[in-house]
Amino acid sequence: MNRFEALVNYAKTYGFVYQGSEIYGGLSNTWDFGPLGVTLKKLIKDAWWFEFVEKDPQMVGLDSAILMHPKVWEASGHVGGFSDPLIDCKSCKTRHRADHLIAQANLGLDADGLSNEAIEKIIKDHAIKCPKCGKSDFTSIRSFNLMFKTALGVTEESAQDIYLRPETAQGIFLNFKNVQRTSRLKVPFGIAQIGKSFRNEITPGNFIFRTREFEQCEIEFFCAPGTEKEWFNTYKAKMAAFLEGLGITKDHLKFHDHPAEKLSHYSNMTTDVEYLFPWGFDELWGLASRTDFDLKQHQTYSGETLDYIDPLTNERYIPYVVEPSLGVERLFLALLNEAYEEEVIGEETRTLLKISPKLAPYQVAVFPLIKKRHQDLSDQLFASLLGTFRVTKDDAGAIGRRYRRQDAIGTPVCITIDDESLDHQTVTLRDRDTMEQVSVPINELVKTLHERFK
């Protein structure tokens, strides 16, 4: 089993992520987040919200609707342009993303931003093979729109075609005026949102890396034209600091700046933060300077003015936008990959999740050494820590096995109640990473734990 397979297996075994619709045989590339997974996901989102919203007086939050007026997606360019190049293998009938075929062929060519005709030519000229059957016999490329269509309305006749949002960003642009007016914010300011997005990806895969339903943490930061470079660089630094603060090794991160000729039509600067996933560096977090494209488009399509009047200079303009956009599941996978270890100790292998106490689904586990003798005090202590820490308890099996299970799910501290606890009101505190044990007076336990988790 390679490291990626081991990681996926680990995530499933310990209740982080389950196959979606498993009892019906599964629905491919859908995933359910189990008890530990949902906690980790929430802690990631909370950490992001704390860092980028609560700590920033220039930032406010929003929770906009998933379903939006269909014109939104015409204005944003998603109806006309949000598609991937789809190609079929005539021999084995498998479907592929044509740009991915080129990337996988390792020719040193990048299909990003190329026309379908140009991509077809590369595939033909280099006789690129189907990864499934090895033949080189493909159909022409068709543009496949990634938005999920659904119907709004009770009867088929009255139903209106609408889309599940493929990004949360557009909900922010629609509310630019509302938020600016009601929050009395002056440019520069930002609006942040966390929510589900949906894309009918041609080739989802790599576990939770590319899925059809995922969560995004997005910011649209509105600034005066001409200042976008400064904000772009500010966010670049903030993003790197945030990831390193969560425990991601600096060397496992790099920026991939998009060259000018490959930029989307609305962008004058774009970079991706790439993380070293088990299969290599890949996109974790996008940062785009989107100019005034989106607000201008919505102004044109809606007929509402979306400009801003500077209260000091009386200058009227449409703000420029800098947009950091993070996929929650991608950061989840990166953090698991970063923390997951199989540590060999003599004859034994210890599964360890060396995750920051900030993100550990449980921070503390409380055990009675001997159930019959130490259970009452253990339960009392457990109850006293509930609400202050993320705490769990375990009274079944040998103490060593209980430690191992907590190591495997990332619990930084285990506390054992034993005879010393009954006689001298102390507990044994064991560290996940070093396995060192120290005795701590019960009345100093909360203070000691706070210090450890700082």
Ligand code: GAP
């Ligand atoms: N509003 C800009 C936007 O959505 P994007 O680069 O398409 O930009 C931003 O997406 C981030 O969302 C990506 O960097 C990635 O982390 C995440 N993401 C995009 N598509 C995804 C998918 N199919 N599955 C999981 N995460 C995805």
